[in-house]
Structure formats: structure tokens, C-alpha cells
Amino acid sequence: MSEWVVRQKIRIPFRYTAGRAMARFLTGLAERHLWATRCESCGRVYVPPLGFCGRCWREITEWRELPAEGELVSYTVRPTEPPQILGLIRLDGADTQLVHRLGEVEPKELEHVRRVRAVWREDRTGSILDIAYFAPVR
Amino acid sequence: MSRRVAIIATGQTKHTARRPDVNIRELVTEAVARALQDADLTMRDIDAVLLGNMEPFEGFLFPELWAIEGWGGYMKPSVKFNTGGTVGTTTAIAAYYYVASGIYDVVMAVGFQKQSEGHTQTAITTVGDPIWERSVMAGAIGNFAVMATTYMHESGVTEEQAAKAAVKARRNACLNEYAHLQMPDITVEDVLKSEMLAYPVKRLDMCPQSDGAVAVIFAEESKAQKLCPRPAWVKAVATAHEQQYMGDSPKRLAEMRSLIAASRRAYQAAGITNPRRELDVAEIYEVASFAELAMYENLGFCERGQGGKLIDAGVTELTGELPVNPSGGVMSTNPIGATALIRVAEAALQIMGKAGRRQVEGARTALATGYGGNAWTDVIILSREKP
Amino acid sequence: MSEESPTLRVDFLLDTEYQYAVGQYGTQFFTELRDRARFMGVRCPECGRVYIPPRPVCGICYRELHEWVEVGPEGTIVGWTVVRIPFIDPMTGEQRPVPYGFAIIRLDGASTSLYHFLDETDERQIRVGQRVRAVFREKREGSLRDVLYFRLLGE
Numbered sequence: 001m002s003e004w005v006v007r008q009k010i011r012i013p014f015r016y017t018a019g020r021a022m023a024r025f026l027t028g029l030a031e032r033h034l035w036a037t038r039c040e041s042c043g044r045v046y047v048p049p050l051g052f053c054g055r056c057w058r059e060i061t062e063w064r065e066l067p068a069e070g071e072l073v074s075y076t077v078r079p080t081e082p083p084q085i086l087g088l089i090r091l092d093g094a095d096t097q098l099v100h101r102l103g104e105v106e107p108k109e110l111e112h113v114r115r116v117r118a119v120w121r122e123d124r125t126g127s128i129l130d131i132a133y134f135a136p137v138r
Numbered sequence: 139m140s141r142r143v144a145i146i147a148t149g150q151t152k153h154t155a156r157r158p159d160v161n162i163r164e165l166v167t168e169a170v171a172r173a174l175q176d177a178d179l180t181m182r183d184i185d186a187v188l189l190g191n192m193e194p195f196e197g198f199l200f201p202e203l204w205a206i207e208g209w210g211g212y213m214k215p216s217v218k219f220n221t222g223g224t225v226g227t228t229t230a231i232a233a234y235y236y237v238a239s240g241i242y243d244v245v246m247a248v249g250f251q252k253q254s255e256g257h258t259q260t261a262i263t264t265v266g267d268p269i270w271e272r273s274v275m276a277g278a279i280g281n282f283a284v285m286a287t288t289y290m291h292e293s294g295v296t297e298e299q300a301a302k303a304a305v306k307a308r309r310n311a312c313l314n315e316y317a318h319l320q321m322p323d324i325t326v327e328d329v330l331k332s333e334m335l336a337y338p339v340k341r342l343d344m345c346p347q348s349d350g351a352v353a354v355i356f357a358e359e360s361k362a363q364k365l366c367p368r369p370a371w372v373k374a375v376a377t378a379h380e381q382q383y384m385g386d387s388p389k390r391l392a393e394m395r396s397l398i399a400a401s402r403r404a405y406q407a408a409g410i411t412n413p414r415r416e417l418d419v420a421e422i423y424e425v426a427s428f429a430e431l432a433m434y435e436n437l438g439f440c441e442r443g444q445g446g447k448l449i450d451a452g453v454t455e456l457t458g459e460l461p462v463n464p465s466g467g468v469m470s471t472n473p474i475g476a477t478a479l480i481r482v483a484e485a486a487l488q489i490m491g492k493a494g495r496r497q498v499e500g501a502r503t504a505l506a507t508g509y510g511g512n513a514w515t516d517v518i519i520l521s522r523e524k525p
Numbered sequence: 526m527s528e529e530s531p532t533l534r535v536d537f538l539l540d541t542e543y544q545y546a547v548g549q550y551g552t553q554f555f556t557e558l559r560d561r562a563r564f565m566g567v568r569c570p571e572c573g574r575v576y577i578p579p580r581p582v583c584g585i586c587y588r589e590l591h592e593w594v595e596v597g598p599e600g601t602i603v604g605w606t607v608v609r610i611p612f613i614d615p616m617t618g619e620q621r622p623v624p625y626g627f628a629i630i631r632l633d634g635a636s637t638s639l640y641h642f643l644d645e646t647d648e649r650q651i652r653v654g655q656r657v658r659a660v661f662r663e664k665r666e667g668s669l670r671d672v673l674y675f676r677l678l679g680e
Contacts, residue, residue, distance in 0.1 A: 002552035005544045006668070008268050011618030014197030014256050018533035019161030026533050052167055054207020057181040126533060158534070197539055259612040266640075268545050270578050270669065272616060274627045274640040276608040283606035284629050284640075291653035335610040337648045381584045385577075385638035388603040388629045 021051040024063075029130040032120050036094060038062045044095045066091045068118035069137065073097055077107045089116055089134055103133030140238035142524055144362035144369030145490075146355050148483040149173030153318040153350035153471045156254040162201055166250045166351045167208035169476075173246065173353035177365060181210040184355070185242040189218040190229035190249040191475035194261035201250075201475075209248045209353075222265070223423060223510020224377075225249065226352070226478025230506075231375045231516055233356045238372075243358045249479035250351035258347045258474075265512070271384055276336060278425060279344060281384065282391075283336035286428040289391040290338065292443070293435070297338050299446035300427035301329035304342050304469055306449075307424075310456055311466025313495040316480075318348045318471040329427070343427040350473035352480050359524075370489035370504070374407035374519040376400040380512050387513060391429060394436040396515040397507070401437050404517040408525075410503075414439045414453075418501040419488045420462045421481040423509035424469060430462070433507070456496070464488070464496040478508030482518055489520050538618065550579040553593070555667035562661045562671075564597040566635050574636040597632035598659040600675070604629040605643065605651050630657055630675055642674040650677065 018026055021037060025048050028035040037060045038045045039053035045064070046053075053060055070091035078084040085102040105113060116134040124130035149172025151157075157165055174180060187209050189202045198204070202211075202218045221228045226249040233247040259277030266275035275281065289295060308324045311317035324342070332342040362369040378396035380387055387395055401413075410416045422437070424430035431445030439460060440448045448454060454462035463469075465484040468477055485504035487493040493501075502523065508516035547555065550567065554577075557565045566575040567590040569583035575594050576583070583590055605628035614621035626643035628651070644660070645651055657675035665671035 002547070002549055004547040004552045004555070004667075006269050006547060007542060007544050008272075008616060009542050009618075010264055010539065010615050011541075012194070012197065012257055012260050012264075012539045012615055013613070013618065014537045014539060016197065016255050016535045016537065017158050017161045017252070018535060019164050020159070022161065023533045050207065051164065052207055054210075054212045057207075057210060197537060257613050259610075260615045263612075264615050267578075268543070269547060269551060271640050273670070274642060276606075276610075276621070276627070277612055279610060279612075280606060280608050280627070283608070284604040284627070286604075287606060287653055288604035288629070333610075336606040336608045339606075381637075382580075383578055383637065384640055385629055385631075386584075388631065388638040 019051070021049040025049050026126040029128065030124040030126040032068070034066045034068050034091060036064055036066050038064055045093055046096050047091055047094045047098065064093070066093045069115065070094065072113050072116045075102060075110050083107055085110070087116065087134060100128070100131060101133040102135070104135035141240055142359040142371065143234050143237045143356055144359070144366065144371045145482070145486040145520065146357045146362050146366035146369050147173050147177030148486055149176055149353045150316045150480065150483060151351050152316050153348040153473055155318065155346065155348065157252065157349040162196065162250065162252050163205045163208040165252055165349065166205040166248060169250070169351035169353045170209050170246070170248060173355055177355050179244070179355070179365070184210060184214070184244055184246045186215040186236055186245045187211060188229050188233050188236070188245060188247050189216065190225035190247070190479060191218070191251060192220050192222065192225060194264060195251055195253050195256045195258055195474060197256050205250065210246070221511060222514065223425070223474060224478055224508035224514050224516045225475055225510065226480065227482060227506065227508030227516035227518060228377065230354060230479055230482040230518060231377060233354070234372050234375055237356050237358050243361055245356045246353055247356065247479060248351065248353045249476035251473035251475035252349045253347045253473055254349050267383060275384070279335050279339055282426045282429060283339045285391040286338050286426070288389050289428055289432050292389065292392040293445060294443060295428065295431050295446040297330060298326060299449055300343060300431060301326040302449045303424070303430040304329045304427040306455060307463060307467045307469035310464050310496060311470035314465045315494070316471070317466040318350070319346050319466070320470070338428070339426055345425050345468045345472040346470070348471050348473040350471065350476050352476045352483050354479060354483050354486065366490070368490050368522065370486040370520040371522070371524050372518065373521040373525045374404040376403040376407070376517045377515070379514045382512065384512060390513045391432040394432060394513065394515070396513055397433065397436045400515040400517045404519050408519045410519070413437060413505070414460050416503060417460055417505050418503050419464060419485065419498040420460060420505040421465060421485045422462060422467070422505070422507045423478055423481060424463065424467050425509065427469065430467070456498070461498050464493065464498060478510070478516065481506040481508065485518070485520050489522050540618065550581060554579050558671050559665040559667035562665065563595055564632055565593050566596045568592040568594050575634060576637050577632060577635045577639055594634060596634035599678070600630045600632040600657055602628045602651070602653055602655045602657060603631050603638050604653060607646050607648050626651065628657070628675065641669065641672060644674040644676055
């Protein structure tokens with residue numbers, strides 16, 4: 001049985017639009033602000049912010065700023081060298097959770113970590129990576 | 139036995155080359171909100187939502203996921219279709235099946251595409267088989283070009299006759315507030331002088347790439363009669379596909395095998411024996427000017443080889459015997475995931491009497507077609523009369 | 526919603542490698558092409574169609590295909606074009622060089638046709654029905670690139 005295989009690439013460049021709510025969130029990050037939106041109907045606070053509540057099917061117009069700190073809900077360690085740690089973070093006041101890197105912490109310390117805060121990069125461009133990582137509040 | 143189904147409402151965005159002000163979610167929400175408003179319904183009244191979209195143009199795995207809250211997906215039953223250019227009509231036909239089956243009463247079909255975020259000809263080239271076709275193929279433009287030379291040779295159609303279809307489309311589009319390319323002063327000469335993309339297809343012979351979304355609501359008989367003063371009843375639907383390689387049906391415009399098969403099946407189910415006389419309006423999926431003329435022949439609007447003569451005689455103009463694409467068609471507006479569903483929406487608007495300045499007076503029977511994949515076809519016939 | 530928010534765009538290059546299996550029928554075809562510079566198709570026992578590319582099943586009759594038949598190396602142009610519009614080639618992520626001519630070519634003896642390059646970019650020299658002949662590379666590796674292009678024959 002022949003197992004002849006042809007290797008070939010697919011390379012296509014894309015340019016995504018952030019949209020209204022996400023644009024404000026991203027530009028806010030450059031200024032070290034964490035913007036969220038709150039649905040007037042169900043009270044859910046979304047971060048990253050949404051302009052539309054899918055559960056209530058209505059537009060959201062209320063914005064609020066959240067602190068760059070919150071609860072570490074969960075985490076996972078990628079077995080790279082050095083290990084990469086990803087965390088699920090619920091910022092104070094948010095109903096949704098953010099995925100981001102965790103830093104200034106060893107994998108074995110993670111089970112004792114309750115609260116984390118954002119550590120900002122010096123050079124910010126309006127990207128989720130303007131937060132370098134979240135570090136434990138000690 | 140299946141039950142009667144009608145289209146009761148539609149909603150569209152103003153289609154355009156780029157909508158940098160919205161992301162996919164926001165784009166879809168606009169069309170869905172308009173359809174719900176048109177039906178005077180809320181999202182709670184929709185039993186299921188069916189989606190049509192093509193990922194390779196958006197650049198990530200589930201564009202419908204990214205738009206989900208905009209189309210009402212939270213906790214709702216839903217299925218997503220990607221069948222190339224036919225995706226809009228496939229989604230419409232599926233919505234019809236969902237309601238006709240008796241399992242769902244009110245189903246919304248949504249088609250969308252934010253084409254400006256990717257590279258259309260590049261992505262379409264991946265339709266070509268990687269081992270047999272991809273290194274030669276040049277997107278949809280190249281495909282239509284190689285088909286058009288065969289069609290011109292067999293039918294005797296000229297570039298000038300094809301240009302007339304391009305002119306009709308962009309002029310009709312001026313009457314359609316949602317259309318992308320609106321060119322009130324375009325002439326045949328403008329088309330003939332436009333940049334040659336791949337012989338014989340020139341820039342103005344070809345459809346644009348658009349950002350846009352459309353939503354169409356289907357309902358079962360009693361709800362349709364309650365909610366809509368003049369629903370567009372689904373009289374017949376048909377789908378047909380082709381063989382797998384581009385060269386398997388080499389005369390893909392001259393002899394459109396799947397269009398012939400699907401349209402004859404639909405005509406028979408609808409009791410139509412003379413489509414030119416018995417159809418009042420047609421919204422067909424014409425990717426390029428040459429394709430429109432070829433579709434006249436393959437749809438049986440005229441004899442083989444007479445497509446050019448039909449447009450010369452003005453039969454398919456807005457004021458002619460059988461207006462084709464009063465909306466401006468695909469040549470004026472093409473957000474691929476939405477385009478075929480826009481044909482259905484426009485055909486429904488004609489039946490419902492809501493087509494505004496592009497209304498064909500007294501339209502009672504309308505045809506909508508989808509084209510895509512490797513020359514695949516969908517056909518839908520709508521009527522003012524209940525089937 | 527705040528209307529003064531600027532529109533942000535985020536760039537992303539989809540860059541993935543695939544490994545496409547050629548299959549048993551493709552292997553037979555490309556082996557013959559590489560080793561003997563000839564094209565092989567398969568014939569349907571029911572309708573008689575000879576298929577290129579070869580494949581396990583006739584899609585129209587739904588019959589298995591086992592009879593191999595040599596086709597070409599000459600053929601006829603069924604449709605053609607000269608691509609002038611630049612576009613990004615998905616195989617490289619770069620512009621594919623234009624202009625280039627290509628055609629739908631029915632090799633002698635085949636019922637279906639192939640896409641391949643022509644060595645001509647002057648639209649006035651090409652027409653439907655024209656005869657062409659495959660020009661093979663000296664060193665072949667078992668792919669359609671073993672054919673450089675099809676040359677226009679005669680008038």
C-alpha cells in the first residue's frame with residue numbers, strides 16, 4: 001500500500017476588526033485601564049466587554065472600570081522549559097473570567113494562591129499582552 | 139407529509155466593501171435585529187437558528203461562535219452550514235425542512251460574511267485540490283474566466299452582451315438601499331474598458347467582495363398567516379451537486395449540469411412548464427456577467443445559445459417580461475456566506491410586496507438560486523399562493 | 526455605545542502545513558508520470574468514461590474503477606484564460622507571479638479534463654479547440670509539476 005504524502009502549506013494573511021466594545025477595551029489597556037460592560041437587564045458584568053448581552057438579547061450601554069486584580073479561579077502548567085502557567089482570573093466585580101499568563105510564581109506554589117494582580121508592560125500598544133502576566137498578591 | 143412553510147420577514151445590513159466599525163458579532167446582530175423587527179417577534183419566539191458562513195474568508199475556526207450572541211444562539215438549537223457559494227440557499231432550504239418537518243414552528247436562517255478581514259481569491263484557491271489543481275487555479279476569477287471562454291465559443295455570446303448584464307446589475311442596485319455597488323451612470327463601454335483580470339473577465343464583469351449579513355424568518359402555516367399579511371410560501375426546493383474535480387464537467391457554464399437538474403426538479407414540483415412565462419421575477423446567483431447569460435439558457439428562460447439575444451431584447455430588465463436580479467444581484471453585492479440567502483430574501487420581498495423601488499408589480503411567483511462549491515446548485519421557488 | 530472608540534485591526538497570518546495523502550490511484554498515476562512520462566486514466570465499465578485524475582469510483586454510475594488506460598500526451602483546449610490580476614498564492618502567502626496562461630485541457634482518450642499551464646500569455650494566440658501537447662521536465666519527481674506546461678500546436 002503506497003503511503004505517498006505531499007506536504008504543502010496554506011498561508012493566508014488576515015486582519016480582524018476588534019469592534020466597538022473591544023476597541024475601547026484594548027485602547028484602555030494601553031492606559032492601564034480595565035474596561036467592562038454591565039447588562040442593565042441581568043446585571044452581568046462582562047470583561048472583555050461586550051456591547052450586547054446574548055442572554056437578554058439587548059444592547060449594553062453601561063461601562064465600568066474594574067481593578068486590575070482578582071481571584072485566581074483555576075490554572076494549568078504547560079510542561080515547556082521554563083514551564084508556562086496559564087490562569088483563569090475573575091477580576092473583582094466581573095462575572096466572566098479572563099485567561100492570562102501567571103508570573104512571579106513557581107508551579108508548586110499555585111495551590112496556595114488565592115488572589116492575583118496584573119503586572120503591566122512598560123511598552124504598551126493596546127493589546128491583551130500589555131499585561132505581561134498576573135502575579136500573586138502576597 | 140410535510141406541512142406548508144412561508145417566509146414572513148427579512149433583515150439585511152447595508153452591504154459594503156468594509157465595515158471596520160463592527161466585528162462579526164456586531165455585523166450579524168444588525169441583520170438579525172432588523173428581521174425580528176420586520177416580523178414583530180423577539181428572540182424568544184425563534185425556535186431554532188441556522189447559520190451559513192465560510193470560515194476561510196474570516197480566518198478562524200468558528201465565525202458563528204464569535205457571532206453567537208448576536209444571532210441568538212444562547213441555549214438555542216442550531217446547525218451551521220458551509221457549502222461555498224450555495225451556503226445561503228442551503229441554509230434557507232434547511233430552514234424550510236426544519237419547519238416542514240413539523241418539529242420546529244419558527245426558524246431563522248442567518249447568512250453572514252466579513253470578507254474584508256481575509257483574502258478572498260487566496261482562500262477560494264484552496265478549493266482547488268492541493269495535488270491536482272491548486273498551483274494552477276486563480277481563485278473564482280480564474281475559474282469563471284476559463285468557463286467563460288468555453289461558453290463564448292459554444293454560444294456565440296460576446297463580451298458586449300455580457301457587459302449589458304453587468305450594467306443592468308449596477309443600475310438596478312441603485313434602487314436597492316442595501317446593495318454594495320451602486321453605479322447609476324455605468325455604461326457597456328465602461329465595462330469593456332475596465333481592467334482585464336483574466337480574459338474575458340474584466341473588473342466590471344465580476345462581483346465585488348462585501349461585508350454583510352442577512353436574516354430570513356420561516357414559519358409554519360398558521361403562524362405565518364397570523365404574523366404576516368402576505369407571506370412568501372415555499373413552493374419547491376431542489377439541490378444538486380457535481381463531481382469532484384474542476385475538469386470533470388469542463389463546460390461548467392455552457393452546460394450547467396447541476397443547475398439544469400435542480401431547476402427542472404423544482405419546476406416540476408411547482409407545476410411550472412414555461413419558466414419564462416410563469417415566473418414573474420428571478421433572483422439568480424450570477425458571480426460574473428457571462429454567468430448570468432449562461433444561467434438564462436440553463437434555467438430554460440431561452441434556448442441554448444440564446445442567452446445573449448435574451449439580454450439584447452431587454453427581456454430581463456426591470457421593466458421586461460422576466461426581470462432578473464432587480465436587487466442588483468451578486469454582481470452588486472457579495473458577502474459570500476450571505477449572498478445566496480440575500481437572493482431568497484429579495485425574492486421573498488418581491489412576493490410580500492415589500493421590495494420598495496425595485497418591486498416588480500404583481501409578482502406572484504419568484505425564483506431564487508444559489509451557486510457555489512464546484513458548480514453546485516440550489517433552487518427555491520416562492521409563491522403568493524399556498525402550495 | 527461610545528462612538529469615539531477608534532477602530533482597531535489585529536493582524537494574523539494563518540500558516541499551517543498539511544500532509545495530503547496521494548492515495549492508491551494517485552500513486553499509480555504519478556509513478557507512471559515520473560518513470561515513463563505518460564498519463565494514465567481509469568475507465569468506468571458501465572458508462573465508458575475515462576477519468577483523469579484517476580479515482581476509485583465513477584461518481585455518476587457509482588461503480589468501482591479498475592481498468593487503466595493511457596491518455597494524451599496531446600489534447601484539446603476546452604477553455605482557457607490568461608490571469609493578469611495579482612493575488613496572494615495560498616501555497617506561499619506571497620503574490621503568485623502574473624501574467625500566466627492556463628487552460629482546461631482534455632487529453633486525447635480522456636473524458637474529463639485537467640487544469641494546466643500554457644506557455645502563452647498573448648490572448649490573441651489562444652482559442653478553444655486548439656491542440657496542445659504536454660512538455661515534460663527532464664528530472665521528474667511524481668507530481669503535475671513534472672509537466673512544465675502544455676505547448677500550443679500548429680496554427
